[in-house]
Amino acid sequence: MDSWINLSAVWRIVVVSLLVGAGLPALFALGIRGLAAEGRPVPGTSVSRATVLAFACFAIVLAAVGCGIAAIVAGL
Amino acid sequence: MSTVVLVLVVVTALAFDFTNGFHDTGNAMAASIATGALRPKVAVALSGLLNLAGAFLSLSVAATIANGLVETHLVTLTVVFAGLAGGILWNLATWVLGIPSSSSHALIGGVVGAAIAANGFHAVQWHGVVAKVIIPAVMSPALAILVAGLGTWGVYRLTRGVDDGQRRRGFRYGQIGTSSLLSLAHGSNDAQKTMGVITLALIANGTLHPGAQAPTWVIASCAVAISLGTYAGGWRIIRTMGHGLVEVDSPQGFAAEASSAATILLSTHFGYSLSTTHVVTGSILGTGVGRRGALVRWRVARRMVIAWLVTLPTAALVGVGAYALASSLGDDIGVLVDFVLLTVALVGLYVRSRRAPVTAMNVNDEWDEPATKNGEPRHPVPLAA
Numbered sequence: 313m314d315s316w317i318n319l320s321a322v323w324r325i326v327v328v329s330l331l332v333g334a335g336l337p338a339l340f341a342l343g344i345r346g347l348a349a350e351g352r353p354v355p356g357t358s359v360s361r362a363t364v365l366a367f368a369c370f371a372i373v374l375a376a377v378g379c380g381i382a383a384i385v386a387g388l
Numbered sequence: 389m390s391t392v393v394l395v396l397v398v399v400t401a402l403a404f405d406f407t408n409g410f411h412d413t414g415n416a417m418a419a420s421i422a423t424g425a426l427r428p429k430v431a432v433a434l435s436g437l438l439n440l441a442g443a444f445l446s447l448s449v450a451a452t453i454a455n456g457l458v459e460t461h462l463v464t465l466t467v468v469f470a471g472l473a474g475g476i477l478w479n480l481a482t483w484v485l486g487i488p489s490s491s492s493h494a495l496i497g498g499v500v501g502a503a504i505a506a507n508g509f510h511a512v513q514w515h516g517v518v519a520k521v522i523i524p525a526v527m528s529p530a531l532a533i534l535v536a537g538l539g540t541w542g543v544y545r546l547t548r549g550v551d552d553g554q555r556r557r558g559f560r561y562g563q564i565g566t567s568s569l570l571s572l573a574h575g576s577n578d579a580q581k582t583m584g585v586i587t588l589a590l591i592a593n594g595t596l597h598p599g600a601q602a603p604t605w606v607i608a609s610c611a612v613a614i615s616l617g618t619y620a621g622g623w624r625i626i627r628t629m630g631h632g633l634v635e636v637d638s639p640q641g642f643a644a645e646a647s648s649a650a651t652i653l654l655s656t657h658f659g660y661s662l663s664t665t666h667v668v669t670g671s672i673l674g675t676g677v678g679r680r681g682a683l684v685r686w687r688v689a690r691r692m693v694i695a696w697l698v699t700l701p702t703a704a705l706v707g708v709g710a711y712a713l714a715s716s717l718g719d720d721i722g723v724l725v726d727f728v729l730l731t732v733a734l735v736g737l738y739v740r741s742r743r744a745p746v747t748a749m750n751v752n753d754e755w756d757e758p759a760t761k762n763g764e765p766r767h768p769v770p771l772a773a
Contacts, residue, residue: 316519321658325651326531333650334539337562337643341546344558348550380569380653384576385445 336373343369393465393723397589400472400727402613405582407479408491409439409617412578414626415488415648415668416570419641421751422630423556425563428621428748435571436619442575443611456516457496458503460588466714467502468589469723473730474498474706478699480737486624486632486746487695490663492581496521497700501707506715520661525696528651528662532670533677536647540678543639559638566645571618573652574664579614583607623746628688629669631755634676635683643678644671666696683759 346366353360416438417431426434475495482489496517503511547555583602590596596603630636636644648664648671655662669692676684710730714722 315515317523318659321660322527325655325658325660326534329531329535329647329651329654330538332654333535333647334542334643336650337539337646338542338546340559340562340642340646341543341639344555345547345550347558348547348554377565377569380649381572383653383657384442384573 332376336376339369340373343367343373390720393469393720394589394593394595396723396727397465397469397472398586400469400476400730401582401586401589402609404472404476404479404491404495404585405579405610405613406617406620407476407483408578408582409436409614410620410622411479411483411488411491411617411625412574412664413618413621414629415664416567416574416645418626418629418668419636419644419672420560420563420567421626422636423560423563423638423641425560425638425641426567428623428626428751431567432619432621432748434568435574436615438568438571439575439579439618440611440615442572442577443579443614444607445572445576456520457513458499459507459511459513462503462507462511463499463588463592464506464719465589465592466711466719466723467499467506468585468592469726470502470505470707470710470714471495471499472585473710473726474501474703477706477730477733478703480734482695482699483622483624484737484741485695486628487692488625488629488665488669489692489695489699490525490665491578492661492663493521493525493696493699494703495581495585497703498707500700501704502711503707504704505708505711521700524655524660524662525666528655529666529670529673532647532651532667533674535651536644536671536674537678538674539643539647540640540675543643544679547639556638559642562642563638563645566642566649569649570645570652570664570668573649573656574618575611575614577652577656577661577664579610582610582613586610621748623748623751624741627746627751627753627755628692629672631752632688632757633669633672633685633692635755635759636672636675640675640679640682644668644675647671647674681761683761685755685757685759687757 343366346362346369349362413432413435417426417435420426421428421431475491475498478494479491500512500517583606586606587596587600587602591598591600634640648668651667652662652664673689676682710726714726716722717725
């Protein structure tokens, strides 16, 4: 069986694909929710906590995409 | 072998690369065009540019396409040519029918068929074909359905209560990013295949020594060919992927593209080179499964799966025929005759496609087959986006 299919690699692909492929969209969705939320601004600023969290989400997603591009450039 | 044959092989390989480009524009851009994240013309231009960039990113290209699939020392120029003929013909025929199918499978099928015709069944490394081509082809759409299904469910769950227009707008921005990433990945993956084929031909001809890397002119010409093909836009296929399978809204499109990009990049990283088409189609189906009330056309999906099953054998048959004809006439004249026949067939298919052209103008028109509603719809889903 092992010579036909590398089960340990397949498992890793499944788990990591689920984490990245479904997890990052979830983060992005949280970001959109945060932007849409009407919250009171953080004292001393004009932005709400939700907005800050939203941009944190977007930043993580962007960083992950950056890693993806770096991986392509590095030739994987 | 004469130089004429080598030139014909290179020209045919670049033509294949071009068909590879327009066959796969939809992989990266269909969902973005369907949801209005990008205007059709802008989408294909962006995708073309990123394919160009992606192709140049693949710096270390070797003649790997046939590695582990056929006995490479048995490969001659005529085998390469016949293989390309199989790939190109299949690509154009499926494009006329608007069916997304794997360009890599078409090419592999053609080469395998030609190798069998040249040297018999022992010329093929069957274990490699099953382990590297067939098993991944079965598993990758399943994985994509899973990832995109879960992603879609999560995205809708987490944005519940967010204003519809705001949500749609937000995910459209996201889609620009995800479809760009897919285009880049496509350029770096798929342009390499043709680079590998041309390098293989150059080695078979004795121009390059075995194990040589692709020369710069090969990399540059392949990059340009795939990029132009992408820009030409396989509108028929874009239409099927964006509207035929599932009527996609921007959160779904975003989830589908993210799932595709993640699956393709990660499996390449772990040593499996998957067909972009299989993954993307799986993701789009998944995004239909993961949303209550989504419109899914299982009939279109079935048609596609049938096309996938026959891709390898059909391209192989063309490869066998092209090789048999070429070698019976003598290699030089034979390849020339093949080339003329292939050109006639391609022109015929193109003329056939003009009877009902699909262009940037009508790519988003309503699909005229009934769709199955997935689960009980909470909100009525408009048919035409």
